[in-house]
Amino acid sequence: MNLSPDGAVIVLFGATGDLARRKLFPAFYSLYREGKLSDRFAVVGVARRPRTDEQFQEDVLESIREFARHQPGEDDDWDAFASHFRYMSLDIHDLDGFRRLNSLAGQLDETFAVGGNRLFYLALAPELFGDVSLNLKGGGLLDSAGWHRLVIEKPFGYDLESAEKLNEELRRVFPEEDIYRIDHYLGKEMVQNIEVIRFTNAFFEPLWNNRYISNIQITLSETVGVEERGGYYDTAGALRDMGQNHMLQMVTMMAMEPPSVLHPEAVRDEKVKVLKSMRLYKDAEDVRRNVVRGQYVAGESKGKALRGYLEEDKVPEHSTTETYFAAKIFVDNFRWAGVPFYVRTGKRLPAKATEVVVEFKNVPENVYLASKHQLQTNLLVFRVNPMEGVYIKFNAKAPGSEERIVPVAMDFCHSNGVGINTPEAYERLIHDAVRGDSTYFTRWDEVAAAWRFVDRIAAAWRESNDDLQTYPAGSWGPEAAAAMLEREGHRWWPVNGQRDDDQAIRLSSDISAST
Numbered sequence: 001m002n003l004s005p006d007g008a009v010i011v012l013f014g015a016t017g018d019l020a021r022r023k024l025f026p027a028f029y030s031l032y033r034e035g036k037l038s039d040r041f042a043v044v045g046v047a048r049r050p051r052t053d054e055q056f057q058e059d060v061l062e063s064i065r066e067f068a069r070h071q072p073g074e075d076d077d078w079d080a081f082a083s084h085f086r087y088m089s090l091d092i093h094d095l096d097g098f099r100r101l102n103s104l105a106g107q108l109d110e111t112f113a114v115g116g117n118r119l120f121y122l123a124l125a126p127e128l129f130g131d132v133s134l135n136l137k138g139g140g141l142l143d144s145a146g147w148h149r150l151v152i153e154k155p156f157g158y159d160l161e162s163a164e165k166l167n168e169e170l171r172r173v174f175p176e177e178d179i180y181r182i183d184h185y186l187g188k189e190m191v192q193n194i195e196v197i198r199f200t201n202a203f204f205e206p207l208w209n210n211r212y213i214s215n216i217q218i219t220l221s222e223t224v225g226v227e228e229r230g231g232y233y234d235t236a237g238a239l240r241d242m243g244q245n246h247m248l249q250m251v252t253m254m255a256m257e258p259p260s261v262l263h264p265e266a267v268r269d270e271k272v273k274v275l276k277s278m279r280l281y282k283d284a285e286d287v288r289r290n291v292v293r294g295q296y297v298a299g300e301s302k303g304k305a306l307r308g309y310l311e312e313d314k315v316p317e318h319s320t321t322e323t324y325f326a327a328k329i330f331v332d333n334f335r336w337a338g339v340p341f342y343v344r345t346g347k348r349l350p351a352k353a354t355e356v357v358v359e360f361k362n363v364p365e366n367v368y369l370a371s372k373h374q375l376q377t378n379l380l381v382f383r384v385n386p387m388e389g390v391y392i393k394f395n396a397k398a399p400g401s402e403e404r405i406v407p408v409a410m411d412f413c414h415s416n417g418v419g420i421n422t423p424e425a426y427e428r429l430i431h432d433a434v435r436g437d438s439t440y441f442t443r444w445d446e447v448a449a450a451w452r453f454v455d456r457i458a459a460a461w462r463e464s465n466d467d468l469q470t471y472p473a474g475s476w477g478p479e480a481a482a483a484m485l486e487r488e489g490h491r492w493w494p495v496n497g498q499r500d501d502d503q504a505i506r507l508s509s510d511i512s513a514s515t
Ligand SMILES: NC(=O)C1=CN([C@@H]2O[C@H](COP(=O)(O)OP(=O)(O)OC[C@H]3O[C@@H](n4cnc5c(N)ncnc54)[C@H](OP(=O)(O)O)[C@@H]3O)[C@@H](O)[C@H]2O)C=CC1
Pocket: 013, 014, 015, 016, 017, 018, 019, 020, 046, 047, 048, 049, 090, 091, 092, 093, 122, 123, 124, 125, 126, 153, 154, 155
């Protein structure tokens, strides 16, 4: 594995699209500003619509002004950065166009001395991935002297069968080790930190099992609706858009065994074991018991009226696509037997939050405590987004009181979501792909195992829509999701500082003010 900050020609397919504009151009700029992209790089933007190099550079500048962490300043050599960007109008079905692209890449190889390294980033609809890879080969783009890597966006297929087909198409051209499947959640600071916190602290690992942990809750909640992506979203739904990929990846980060060495393959081997240990739902009845799905209807948030999913642009009138799902998942291995992993994700919920709550089992009752106190369980919370940090709740004596035991909190705040300047997930992942570090990209067997799990749910949902619930936009989703936990004596912990029923945060700053 070569981890040097190599030079490379980066060919960005889908350069006029939403992802390029909101995430990728800003990421290139931050990497450049922070010296993480060698000066020996060029970006060739590719899409069908006509653009001159100058217009393209202007598009890049606008995107950076709107979305980047760093802003181009007066003393910043914008022109030097922009000179690395070229544009080529090309339909990906046009093989001759790929030959022209190859000759442009060859010129840029020389201009920027990149040694023939090429990174192909497919910010395109997945139906186009197979044709692009064949034409890259046919057009001679893989004949240069250096390495050739393919970065592809999700969704990787629609189910296991289509994912296998897509994978075969890609593997005809690229070996597995050169395919970098992006799951941008794996590039998030605090998702990567889960591993570090788990495996470098003596006081977590011994407790990290079914003896001490009661349940784990993972919430990926969004306030936004489907925005202008209604067409795509309606074919995916929450299960495929967030569940098959981001959600299950978060489960693996929480549940995996420590890898024997810190090497990409060793880490991914451990994640695959988790995915393969997840209990598959037996039948439709089992899915109904353990999975709740919902679709938002008109509601309101902070006094603003919000329309329902069926009123969104490009959503079919009678769509039954879920915009929310929650599930109870079991990882049937020695460490996790009997510990439910509760997961939930949805659009148009009251808060944007990505959070993992580890709820510990209560201490055994003893004579001193049992009669007098209702002890709260200990919590460890990984806050991934928008706040980044770790929150721990435990019990202590209220100062000055002989009698009272109260929950107190310790809050490690990596960033509070305001003026946030930690590297965006895409920066990390592009940086890793250029360095050849695939640790935080998903390997084929992970993708396949995740589809195997998700396909059981999708199959049950195809049988009947009777279990599809509705929830008002701006609410926390269907009641049935709360009921699913209540049946086990558990409840969802509120997220993102919205802990109205939990006084621990206030106690941490003003312990005497609590009652
Ligand atoms: N946007 C987002 O937030 C996220 C997107 N993704 C994934 O990233 C990928 C891109 O998404 P997004 O940017 O939103 O999509 P857009 O629809 O905004 O962009 C698609 C891009 O593909 C180009 N394109 C389409 N057809 C062709 C063709 N035949 N030949 C050459 N270029 C073509 C379009 O340019 P033109 O019309 O000029 O040809 C455009 O640049 C998808 O796989 C999506 O699922 C993943 C996570 C988040």
